[in-house]
Amino acid sequence: MAQQPIVQLRNLTKVIRGKKLIDNLQLDLYPGQITGFLGPNGAGKTTTIRMMTGLMHPTEGEILIEGQSLKEHYEEAISKVGVIVENPEMYKYMSGYKNLLHFARMHQNVDKARIQEVVQQVGLENRIHEKVSTYSLGMRQRLGLAQALLHRPKFLILDEPTNGLDPAGIREFRTYLRKIAAEEGVSVFVSSHLLSEMELMCDRIAIIQNGQLIDIREVQNEAQTVYYVEAEPLTKVQEVAKALAIDYSAKEKGLELHITKEQVPQLVTALVAQEVQIFAIQPQQKTLEEQFLEMTGGGQIAEAHTK
Numbered sequence: 001m002a003q004q005p006i007v008q009l010r011n012l013t014k015v016i017r018g019k020k021l022i023d024n025l026q027l028d029l030y031p032g033q034i035t036g037f038l039g040p041n042g043a044g045k046t047t048t049i050r051m052m053t054g055l056m057h058p059t060e061g062e063i064l065i066e067g068q069s070l071k072e073h074y075e076e077a078i079s080k081v082g083v084i085v086e087n088p089e090m091y092k093y094m095s096g097y098k099n100l101l102h103f104a105r106m107h108q109n110v111d112k113a114r115i116q117e118v119v120q121q122v123g124l125e126n127r128i129h130e131k132v133s134t135y136s137l138g139m140r141q142r143l144g145l146a147q148a149l150l151h152r153p154k155f156l157i158l159d160e161p162t163n164g165l166d167p168a169g170i171r172e173f174r175t176y177l178r179k180i181a182a183e184e185g186v187s188v189f190v191s192s193h194l195l196s197e198m199e200l201m202c203d204r205i206a207i208i209q210n211g212q213l214i215d216i217r218e219v220q221n222e223a224q225t226v227y228y229v230e231a232e233p234l235t236k237v238q239e240v241a242k243a244l245a246i247d248y249s250a251k252e253k254g255l256e257l258h259i260t261k262e263q264v265p266q267l268v269t270a271l272v273a274q275e276v277q278i279f280a281i282q283p284q285q286k287t288l289e290e291q292f293l294e295m296t297g298g299g300q301i302a303e304a305h306t307k
């Protein structure tokens, strides 16, 4: 990526009472990008976030925010950080707007126009003058997001942000996050031990285990999938694929086709029209969960996942 990273973790290490909780972490976070920070319980996510927010000093290494050391230029560097903790504290019997006004006073240079702007960005304009006690969980999370954005941070940290949200709520939250990340050039960092949540919300995922970064991977675009098709005769499947402008390659007894899930019915209809006998059509990607379990052997993740 040609862009400069907003945040750089350089050789980040934390030792407490002789135990290495964080071990030489290297990670760059870029504008407009949503990075998930995934790991089993006790992997070191909270410890890393505490260092990123200046609540804890690294034993070795450093954190740079727009090139400035968090340790040496704390005030300036931390002014570029916004944080949403699990279940943000709001005054339930005040309106969303009054809550934001309250938080706006804690910062310099947050005027009413900025409040309006963040309210729109999180899609709360129709309900912002109602009491927070009437909000759904998803709306409260979005109000938390609006609050964290008030002072125009360049780097947004969300610690277990969607606890309790259902998949539709998570997707909705992601849609807002993505829009905001793009519009404001914010780099978003989301910690969670929930794989399903990370898959729904992030562009890429950094996986931590025992204080070490064990992998960084892009989240597959769920729209693009490879399907394995077993059918006879295969020559007719190839003809149909060509006619529908679908890329394919031979695999085992069948073909692998690059199609989206939405294209599957169209493909089946075309194959049936050609009197092709279909034995199987299977998506080929392993889910992130399968990949993750393979990588970590992670009993804890499986447990957390089914909670």
Ligand SMILES: Nc1ncnc2c1ncn2[C@@H]1O[C@H](COP(=O)(O)OP(=O)(O)OP(=O)(O)O)[C@@H](O)[C@H]1O
Pocket (backbone or CB within 6 Å): 016, 017, 021, 039, 040, 041, 042, 043, 044, 045, 046, 047, 048, 193
């Ligand atoms: N102050 C401390 N002193 C000693 N050990 C600590 C301290 N804080 C955390 N630990 C240990 O460091 C490891 C990492 O903890 P951390 O809270 O960062 O993990 P986590 O990935 O956030 O886990 P979870 O998903 O459970 O919140 C754990 O083994 C924990 O017991």
